[in-house]
Amino acid sequence: MSKWKLVKLGEVCEFIRNGASIKQGKNRNGYPITRIETISNCIVDRNKMGYAGIGELGKYKEYVLNSGDILMSHINSEKHLGKVAYYENRNEETIIHGMNLLCLRLKQQKVRYKYVFYFLNSSFFRRQIPNITKKSVNQASFTVTALKELIMILPPLDIQKHIANTLDKTQEIIDGHKKQLEELDNLIKATFYDMFGDPVTNEKGWKIYKLKNIINGTPQNGLYKPASEYVNDGTGIPILRIDAFYNGKITNISKLKRLNCIAEEIDKYKLKENDIVINRVNSIEYLGKSALIKGLGEDTVFESNMMRFSVDDTIINVNFLIEQLCSTYIYMQVLGHAKKSVNQASINQKDVQDLDIIVPPLDLQNKFAKIITNIEQQKSLVKQSITESQNLFNGLMSKYFD
Numbered sequence: 001m002s003k004w005k006l007v008k009l010g011e012v013c014e015f016i017r018n019g020a021s022i023k024q025g026k027n028r029n030g031y032p033i034t035r036i037e038t039i040s041n042c043i044v045d046r047n048k049m050g051y052a053g054i055g056e057l058g059k060y061k062e063y064v065l066n067s068g069d070i071l072m073s074h075i076n077s078e079k080h081l082g083k084v085a086y087y088e089n090r091n092e093e094t095i096i097h098g099m100n101l102l103c104l105r106l107k108q109q110k111v112r113y114k115y116v117f118y119f120l121n122s123s124f125f126r127r128q129i130p131n132i133t134k135k136s137v138n139q140a141s142f143t144v145t146a147l148k149e150l151i152m153i154l155p156p157l158d159i160q161k162h163i164a165n166t167l168d169k170t171q172e173i174i175d176g177h178k179k180q181l182e183e184l185d186n187l188i189k190a191t192f193y194d195m196f197g198d199p200v201t202n203e204k205g206w207k208i209y210k211l212k213n214i215i216n217g218t219p220q221n222g223l224y225k226p227a228s229e230y231v232n233d234g235t236g237i238p239i240l241r242i243d244a245f246y247n248g249k250i251t252n253i254s255k256l257k258r259l260n261c262i263a264e265e266i267d268k269y270k271l272k273e274n275d276i277v278i279n280r281v282n283s284i285e286y287l288g289k290s291a292l293i294k295g296l297g298e299d300t301v302f303e304s305n306m307m308r309f310s311v312d313d314t315i316i317n318v319n320f321l322i323e324q325l326c327s328t329y330i331y332m333q334v335l336g337h338a339k340k341s342v343n344q345a346s347i348n349q350k351d352v353q354d355l356d357i358i359v360p361p362l363d364l365q366n367k368f369a370k371i372i373t374n375i376e377q378q379k380s381l382v383k384q385s386i387t388e389s390q391n392l393f394n395g396l397m398s399k400y401f402d
Contacts, residue, residue, distance in 0.1 A: 004153050004154060004155040005153075005154045005155075006151050006152070006153060006154070007151070007152050007154045008149055008150065008151065009151070009152045010147075010148025011110075011152075012106055012107055012116070012154065013104050013105060013106055013107065013148070014105045014106065014107055015103075015105050016102055016104050016105075017102065017103055018074075018100070018101075018103075019033075019063060019096070019098040019099045019100070019101055019103065020063040020096060020097065020098060020099065021099050022050075022060070022096070022098055022099070024050030024051060024052050024098070025050075025051060025052055025053065027051060027053065029051055030051055030053040030054040030055050031051075031054045031057070031060075031094050031096050032051060032096070033049060033051065033052060033095070033096045033098040034065070034071060034097055034098045035048070035098050035101070036076060036101060038101065039073065039085035039101065040083075042121075043085050044085050044086070044087045046095075049095070057094070057096075060096050063096050063097045064094055064095065065087050065095045065097055065103070066087075066089070066105065067087065067089040068086070068088070068105075068106060068108070069103050069105055069106075070084055070085070070086050070103070070113060070116060071086075071097070071101045071104075072084045072104060072120070072147075073100075074100075074101070074102045074141055074142055074143075074144075074147070076140065076141075077138075078133065078139075081140050082120070082125075082126065082129045084120045086114065102147070104116070111157075111160060112157065112161055114167075115161070115163055116152075117164075119152060119153060121397070122397055122401035122402070123397075123401070123402060124153065124401045124402055125152070128150045128151065129150075132147065132150065153401060166396060167393065167400075170389065170392055170393045170396060171393060174386060174390055174393060177382050177385050177386045177389060178386065181379060181383070181386075184378055185247065185379075187375060188323065188372060188375055189323075191368065191371055192324075192327075195360075195364065195367075196360055196368075198329075199327060199329040200328075200329050202358055206358040206359060207358070207359045208356050208359070209316075209356075210354060210356065210357070211352060211353050211355040211356075212353035212354070213315075214316045214321075214359065215309045215310065215311050216310045216311065216312055217309070217310075218309070218349055218353065219307040219308065219309045219349045219352050220307055220308055220309070221280070221349070222269060222302040222303045222304045222305070222306050223239070223261075223265060223268075223269040223301050223302065223303060225239075225259050225260075225261075225303075229260045230257055230259045231258050235258065236258035236261070237259060237260075237261045237266060237299060237300065237301055238253075238256035238257070238296075238298065238300040238301075239256060239257055239258065239259050239302065239303055240256060240271060240303065241303050242282060242303070242305060245277070245290075245291035246291075248290060248322045248323065248326045249291055249292065250291055250293070250296075253295070253297065266299055269302060270299050270301060271296060271301065271302055271308065273293060273295075274293060274294075274310065274318050275292075275293040275308050276290060276292055276293070276308065276309055276310070276321070276322060277291050277293065277308045278290045278306060278307055278308075278309075278325065279305065280307050280346060280347050282305065283344055284335070284338065284340065284345045287334055287335075287338055287347060288331055288334035289326075291322070292318060292319070293308075307349060314362075316359055316365065317362065317366055317369045319368070320360075320365040321357065323368075323372070324357060324358065333355050333356060334347060334351075334355075337354070
């Protein structure tokens with residue numbers, strides 16, 4: 001890298017500019033228009049466009065995206081500032097560049113857009129963003145003028161192409177593994193419906209129990225602690241929060257926040273293997289989100305905006321139940337019980353106990369659980385491959401840009 005030129009970002013761009021100021025509506029009519037959400041996942045997501053009923057381009061013609069344009073967030077929360085996505089035209093589509101995303105149109109004779117995209121995701125570039133950031137109460141921003149002055153590493157075109165191709169291939173491997181994970185998750189859902197049918201219609205005529213009749217005791221709300229009790233020095237007790245589980249499982253156990261607890265609190269709120277937690281207070285789309293407790297490794301408590309319970313395993317297999325709790329069938333029941341306020345919704349212990357659960361014969365539930373165990377073992381291997389591939393990708397990024 002020491003032999004490669006360092007240039008200002010503005011030198012490799014035909015222009016860097018904000019998009020057209022267009023008031024977007026709710027109807028999906030006319031040409032699609034980019035907005036901040038469009039690049040929230042670092043891709044140009046065509047399902048997250050805005051619309052304003054524009055059928056004739058007129059004065060917006062100059063704002064139509066070209067293949068190779070890079071979109072960048074320059075007004076956002078600080079952690080999302082500088083997020084980028086590259087655009088490739090599909091099937092002669094027309095997309096208008098809207099406000100609150102910058103468009104970087106590159107000088108093709110100087111740079112390859114995929115190389116620039118990867119560079120803008122590098123730590124070398126990301127370290128420069130705070131130097132031009134202006135903070136306000138709820139968001140941060142930087143100006144086009146300041147962005148143009150940031151330093152870019154500029155190797156010859158053939159080396160840019162080699163770097164981009166190498167990173168592309170590595171990313172394709174990662175994406176392929178992620179696709180495998182999606183397919184395995186879909187297999188679990190397909191297996192459930194194949195063996196038990198749709199719980200909504202219950203065409204197989206399974207018995208239906210209230211949740212209160214298949215659990216031990218009553219659901220218990222979690223522990224509330226003020227922010228002052230949380231610690232960052234590795235001491236204390238891990239606490240399970242609602243951002244730490246997804247699709248019925250806990251993710252990133254090692255990243256759980258920790259806090260100070262007395263012995264009585266640990267004893268009362270400690271999670272046990274095969275407990276189930278369910279989200280009781282959140283935005284409506286996450287209300288009722290559930291997870292099965294597995295493999296915590298150390299004493300862990302759970303926070304107050306969820307509740308936990310254990311099941312009567314002579315009636316129901318916990319692995320079968322968690323799949324059902326994560327289904328649309330249960331979510332629609334949760335919505336029926338939800339108490340809504342301005343920014344969130346809630347359910348109480350009685351609401352949870354009142355949930356209708358289909359209960360097939362236990363031997364059939366156990367058979368399903370064995371299938372799920374096998375699929376989860378396959379998923380673990382795929383996740384390991386993702387980690388290894390991501391480490392390779394990160395190593396290449398460091399090699400090329402740091």
